[in-house]
Amino acid sequence: MSHSTKDALLAWVLRACAVAAGLIVVLIVVFLCLEAAPALRNAGWARFFTDPSWHPNRRAADGTFNLTPMLWGTFFAMTGAVLVATPLGVLSAAFLHFYAPKGLAVYYRRLIELLAGIPSVVYGFWGLVTLVPLINRVHPPGASLLAGIAILSIMILPTIALMADAALANVPRAYLHGAAALGLSRWGTLRGVVLPAARSGLFTGVILETGRAIGETMAILMVCGNVVQTPRSLFDPIRTLTANIALEMAYAMGDHRSALFVSGLMLMGQIVLLVAAAEYIGRGRVHG
Amino acid sequence: MADARAARAADAAAAALVWSSAVLVTGVFAWVLFDLVRLGAGQIDWAFLTGEPEDFGRGGGIGTILVSTGLILGVCMAVAAPLGLGTAVLLAEFTPDGSLLGLLVRRSLDVLAGVPSIVFGLFGNAFFCVYLGMGFSILSGGLTSACMVLPILIRSTEEGFRSVPDEYRMGAAALGMSRAAALRHILLPAASPGLVVGLTLGIGRALAETAALIFTSGYVARMPESLFDSGRALSLHIYDLSMNVSGGDPRACATALVLVALLLAINGSASWMAERWLHRKVSEA
Numbered sequence: 001m002s003h004s005t006k007d008a009l010l011a012w013v014l015r016a017c018a019v020a021a022g023l024i025v026v027l028i029v030v031f032l033c034l035e036a037a038p039a040l041r042n043a044g045w046a047r048f049f050t051d052p053s054w055h056p057n058r059r060a061a062d063g064t065f066n067l068t069p070m071l072w073g074t075f076f077a078m079t080g081a082v083l084v085a086t087p088l089g090v091l092s093a094a095f096l097h098f099y100a101p102k103g104l105a106v107y108y109r110r111l112i113e114l115l116a117g118i119p120s121v122v123y124g125f126w127g128l129v130t131l132v133p134l135i136n137r138v139h140p141p142g143a144s145l146l147a148g149i150a151i152l153s154i155m156i157l158p159t160i161a162l163m164a165d166a167a168l169a170n171v172p173r174a175y176l177h178g179a180a181a182l183g184l185s186r187w188g189t190l191r192g193v194v195l196p197a198a199r200s201g202l203f204t205g206v207i208l209e210t211g212r213a214i215g216e217t218m219a220i221l222m223v224c225g226n227v228v229q230t231p232r233s234l235f236d237p238i239r240t241l242t243a244n245i246a247l248e249m250a251y252a253m254g255d256h257r258s259a260l261f262v263s264g265l266m267l268m269g270q271i272v273l274l275v276a277a278a279e280y281i282g283r284g285r286v287h288g
Numbered sequence: 289m290a291d292a293r294a295a296r297a298a299d300a301a302a303a304a305l306v307w308s309s310a311v312l313v314t315g316v317f318a319w320v321l322f323d324l325v326r327l328g329a330g331q332i333d334w335a336f337l338t339g340e341p342e343d344f345g346r347g348g349g350i351g352t353i354l355v356s357t358g359l360i361l362g363v364c365m366a367v368a369a370p371l372g373l374g375t376a377v378l379l380a381e382f383t384p385d386g387s388l389l390g391l392l393v394r395r396s397l398d399v400l401a402g403v404p405s406i407v408f409g410l411f412g413n414a415f416f417c418v419y420l421g422m423g424f425s426i427l428s429g430g431l432t433s434a435c436m437v438l439p440i441l442i443r444s445t446e447e448g449f450r451s452v453p454d455e456y457r458m459g460a461a462a463l464g465m466s467r468a469a470a471l472r473h474i475l476l477p478a479a480s481p482g483l484v485v486g487l488t489l490g491i492g493r494a495l496a497e498t499a500a501l502i503f504t505s506g507y508v509a510r511m512p513e514s515l516f517d518s519g520r521a522l523s524l525h526i527y528d529l530s531m532n533v534s535g536g537d538p539r540a541c542a543t544a545l546v547l548v549a550l551l552l553a554i555n556g557s558a559s560w561m562a563e564r565w566l567h568r569k570v571s572e573a
Contacts, residue, residue, distance in 0.1 A: 006466055010467065016374075017370070017371050018378040025399050028403065031415050035410070087309070091310070092313055099307065111313075117552065119495070125526055125541070130319075185295055186302070187299040208402075217405060218523075222531060245410065
């Protein structure tokens with residue numbers, strides 16, 4: 001083979017790889033839609049929000065399919081975790097750049113990376129044997145929204161901390177020199193110069209951690225108690241959308257199975273929105 | 289003067305806040321590790337690592353689980369590595385910035401990176417298990433995790449190619465090498481650190497995964513006889529023991545400790561390699 005035919009062949013092989021990799025998302029959406037179609041046809045979108053309860057059945061006509069308690073569960077757990085993890089993560093990044101002695105910063109960054117690598121099932125297990133009994137002593141049953149928020153916060157903390165770390169590293173040196181020349185204190189520099197300058201990176205971090213919080217399954221499933229209800233307090237057990245899928249997929253049939261794919265489709269929709277938002281911010285339109 | 293004093297007080301308060309959040313994060317990490325070691329370390333011995341689970345996992349070991357996990361990882365990497373390498377080469381070397389194909393593939397990989405693992409599980413179940421008829425099998429689980437690890441694998445492989453200095457490409461072109469030959473003999477060896485880091489991170493990600501495997505590779509804990517057998521992954525074993533088997537906690541903890549140790553080793557070596565190879569390459573360039 002001549003050089004050019006070999007090169008052309010190579011280019012086609014590579015293109016085929018890229019197209020295959022790119023099509024996986026499409027394939028996922030297509031299969032979610034295909035599997036969700038029966039439930040949407042037999043029950044329709046509205047019933048997922050207006051039915052009196054979640055008592056699914058393989059025949060849509062015989063069951064009730066209200067997903068709103070699960071949506072609220074996901075929403076509360078996610079919001080709580082983001083509210084706890086974001087300040088901790090940003091402060092961690094500030095620690096790395098402005099407070100920690102140099103030797104310590106290296107170890108702290110390594111620690112956060114390791115934290116990011118611990119699997120969710122291990123966090124869930126730890127929550128189950130340590131955190132849930134602890135909360136149970138304060139306010140039974142222990143397996144609760146609070147436990148979910150705590151575990152979820154620990155799990156998404158590395159995401160925001162590492163993103164904030166990168167965002168702070170990108171702040172131009174000249175800004176810091178300017179702040180020093182103005183005689184700003186360390187905190188004044190951080191609050192008045194560094195954090196505003198790093199804003200778009202921090203926003204992207206918050207969006208990414210939100211995505212992780214929504215999609216997290218195993219840890220939440222293990223510590224939240226999984227009762228289908230809209231929580232009234234932090235100590236109420238909840239069930240999230242993801243936990244619902246994991247719990248019921250094993251025996252779901254017919255329209256019930258299909259309804260679980262509808263909730264998968266909802267999750268997918270939320271993630272697409274978040275990625276689009278991250279993209280929008282990444283282009284700097286929110287900047288300044 | 290009062291202003292200056294207030295500013296100093298705010299500065300001190302902020303410093304206290306920053307230090308205490310760092311201490312809190314470190315404390316939680318230490319707490320998790322301490323609990324795992326305290327509850328699990330005593331049970332880990334050779335018999336545990338090689339034995340078969342007995343009495344639904346309350347006794348015995350995790351030998352068969354380790355084999356299943358290894359097979360799932362093997363399938364995952366056998367598929368994801370070539371596909372990821374090809375895509376990364378295309379993105380880094382063969383597409384001009386702003387080409388439509390490059391843009392679309394990148395965008396789609398961004399979304400893929402954000403897909404929750406339970407959705408991968410749904411997809412894997414519908415596509416690999418049911419549509420392609422593979423059933424609950426190591427093959428289904430491996431292929432599902434391959435889809436999952438692709439974005440992270442492609443990103444760091446691409447990074448590896450981008451850190452190769454342009455002089456290498458020009459040198460190859462000046463020698464009249466075809467692009468295929470340049471890729472094979474010059475770029476690939478020079479970019480291999482990125483690929484190795486990507487593979488390592490991918491293995492870590494797949495190893496940590498649970499939700500995507502419940503409905504694809506299944507629960508069966510005995511020794512798999514072929515890739516079409518169902519096989520239980522380490523992470524799933526932990527889940528099953530702690531949620532579905534009463535009295536399974538001690539063994540679950542020991543398994544968790546093994547998994548965490550594996551992951552710390554894998555992720556630690558990935559970041560060590562990334563620091564050592566990728567950054568030095570960048571600074572040399």
